[in-house]
Amino acid sequence: MTHKFPVRVYYEDTDMGGIVYHANYLRYIERARSDWVRQLGNDQNAMRDAGIVWVVRRIEADYLATAKFEDELMVETTLRELSGVRLTMDQVVRRGDTPIFTAAVTAVCMNAAGRPVRLPAEIRALMKG
Numbered sequence: 001m002t003h004k005f006p007v008r009v010y011y012e013d014t015d016m017g018g019i020v021y022h023a024n025y026l027r028y029i030e031r032a033r034s035d036w037v038r039q040l041g042n043d044q045n046a047m048r049d050a051g052i053v054w055v056v057r058r059i060e061a062d063y064l065a066t067a068k069f070e071d072e073l074m075v076e077t078t079l080r081e082l083s084g085v086r087l088t089m090d091q092v093v094r095r096g097d098t099p100i101f102t103a104a105v106t107a108v109c110m111n112a113a114g115r116p117v118r119l120p121a122e123i124r125a126l127m128k129g
Contacts, residue, residue, distance in 0.1 A: 001129060003039065005032035007073040007093075019066040025101045026059070029091045032075035033105070040126045051112040052120065057086065058106040065100040067093075073100070080104065082127050084118050 007028045015021040037044065037054075047053060067073055074094045081088040086108045093101040111117050 001079070003032065003036040003077040005035050005075045005077070007031070007075055009067050009069055009071040009073065011069055014069050019068055020071075022063060025061070025063070025093060025103075028073065028075050028093055029077070029101075029103055029105065032077050032091065033089065033107075036077045042123055042126055047109075047120075047123075052109050052117060054107050055110045056105060057108050059103055061101065061103040063101055065095070065098060067095055067100055071095055079127060082119075082124060084124070085109075085116060087119065087127065 009020055013020050013024045034044070044054065072095070076092045076094065078090045079087070080090050086106055088104060088106045091103045091105060092099050109117050109119050109123075
């Protein structure tokens with residue numbers, strides 16, 4: 001299953017050269033991940049109230065092409081691996097059919113003390129579909 005999340009490039013997203021500033025791709029893929037888990041039924045506010053939060057542990061990214069003001073992009077998120085302690089996703093930002101940014105993102109859950117915890121069983125079940 002691939003989740004798709006549309007993004008439009010605004011002027012504020014660009015640098016002095018008129019292209020999307022590199023760090024904004026991380027914002028785009030974060031929004032897409034948040035939308036994906038929300039659509040799966042994962043209530044992140046309820047998780048936080050229970051003392052568990054999602055934390056990005058690792059991102060491996062490749063910048064393949066540039067995007068510019070007013071471009072319409074699509075962020076695609078696909079589950080790569082799900083274990084008892086971590087979730088790994090592949091994310092691709094496309095302009096039309098052209099991939100312009102790719103990332104492999106690993107997320108884990110942490111408790112209020114900042115220690116890693118196992119992914120709750122109900123969340124694993126939602127992710128497995």
